[in-house]
Amino acid sequence: MTSTTESSCTTQTVQGTHRFQICQFSYGNVGDNDYIRSGAFSVGGFDWVIVYCPDGDGVDGEEYISVYLELMSKYAEASALVDLRLINQVTGEACTICAENEVPNQFRSSSFEEATWGREKFISKRALKDSVYLKDNCLVIECVVTVVNELRVSGNKAFYQIEIPPPNALEHFGKMLKDASRADVTFKVRGETFPAHRAVLSARSPVFKEQLSEHMKENKMQHVTVDRMEPAVFEALLHFVYTDSLPTMDDLDRDEKDAVVQHLLVAAVQYGLERLKLMCECILCMSLDVKNVAVILRLADQHNCWKLKEACVDFLVPSERVDAVMKTHDYETMKLFSPSPLADVWEKSRRPRRSSP
Template sequence: MVITSLLSAAARRCSRSASAIVRREVTGFHDLTIDGCAASRKSSKLRSVASPTFEAAGHRWRIWFYPRGRLWARPGAMSVYLELANGDSGAADRLDEDDDDDPVEIRFSLLDQDGNPLPKHTRSKSDYFFNVWPMCKGGFANFVKWKDVEESGCLKDDRITIRCDIMLSRNYSEDVVDDDDDCAAAAAPARVVVPPSDLHEHLGGLLRREHGTTDVTIDAGGGATYGAHGSLLAVRSPVFAAELAAATKKSGSGGIRGPTIIKVEGIEPRMMKAMLHFIYTDTLPPEMAAEQEEEVAMARSLLAAAARYKLDRLKLVCEEKLCERIGVDTVAGNLALARQHGCQVLAAVCMEFIARPGNLKAVTETHEFHKIKASSPGLFIDLLMKKLA
């Protein structure tokens, strides 16, 4: 009886506590002045300029300005993007733990001569996550056209100002009160936290054979084989879809069948592996962030593979990488590749680089140019015409 009474008393007694999670919206803005607009408009397409890092809304950021737009921009449009730059001070380029479950709202505005945002030329995005992958940027490929800038009256003394507003929510300190009086415990309301999508990680796990079984074996030659899932290959690439359909028809429907084997010739095994990584995750493999010379070689090979298998987005990603790696030693090879696979933006960027004073002579003296000269005489003629123009 005594023991029962003690247990009953303990059951009636509870520890009461109360806490407050204070959530506040943190905002900040940065004004970026573009001085020398006339010269900016003559720069190469995809050429970008980064602002110095600045602090706003409790984090460090930088703005990327593309005077003639990124790869997806319409003709005559400028592009602006915001990038998290916390890593410049030694930390990883990620939001704080308290912030990384919530989207960031960003807004870019063209300012009039009095420093006021023009609603007509204001673009905003309210659900951007900067923690999805390293160095990701949020912004607008078609922010505003130069023609509209001129008509707006914002252009003065060959300069314009663009404002970037940043808004996010943060958790602040908790106040906790403990009370051991007898009480009826009250449950705090639950907060649902929806993390960024990690579908690409799960699909990447499928590629690494961490889950399930594969029904396709890709033979890349040299003893290199890769397991894959036919349904995913078919959805992503019409070429793979046709090859799988042909292989299935050839094998017939009788008996127990093993994995469908697809032989791939003319693509290096490591490029096949990189292409499969993109098919499953929609991202480039980590090894693409190599030294510039190696990165260019990989981007070229991967672009050719993407064109062959009609992976249009991968082709554009590689084209953009090559546009950002134009130099005397690479422009001839990039131009030949652009002509071969119909990469119009890359071809235009290459020809624009060659047309600059002194560049044509330097390009024609490179080892790469002489290698291409024999196999692509049309390219050689184009360069000569450029010189005579």
């Protein structure tokens, strides 16, 4: 009889992420210093800041911006991996510009050179112009810091290797949606038919539960007609009910996807799907522009989407945007049927700004 034991040597790490938003990017450096520090953030028991140099940090770096991570804790030494990124303001995804993710960098607070790590020529100003990283004259820098602590060696233990597959319940539910053989209810939406399963719908939505219960109890109907909803929207709604996620919608352009998400938000409210409602609000917040903000603001006001409404109001506060939106047909419709959000915009735009100390 043989036995196997194991011990392990593990490096303890702590990871944190901080985003630094640079507003009025085109104004450059308006202070007395050559750099601007972000607010301090803590990772692994140390205080850190992002250092942003709008006019570069070097003799020939005027055409670039410089970005560094700086250890701010006094009399401290830290070992950390660093990933400096820019946020794509169309997709919301982060793109690595420079990173040290193989050998930890040694930070010492004794001097600026030893306390910082980054890139003098982080990215050129020419590359940033009209890029996805710059929106409304705003740039967002993200820094992921992984602090590496001391090694720890565990004691011996018996070694058993049993591989457990990842959870796959949602995958099976997704297959159920595609397999109509065991469906027990059918929805008819503007001439298109969607088979589904009463048990799944009732478990996910209190509205579906009540609706299907009434239909089957009163007249044993297995067919439900859905009015005032487009087939693409109902299909996306079912996809969420079965998979807890949204379909990719890669075949739609931006305006078409925007319209589907707006209608899907209304459907989420109609069927009591709070998570789907919040997912739609998040997507619409990321897609605000002069053409659609009036429609989305009216939608947010009608369905009590407070965060989405606040995002729309903030978007409209700059006077040049308000002037552009006022020329759209949707603005006239909102002014006629939903005037209260416009009062919020007017009040916020007229609110005096605090002078910096």
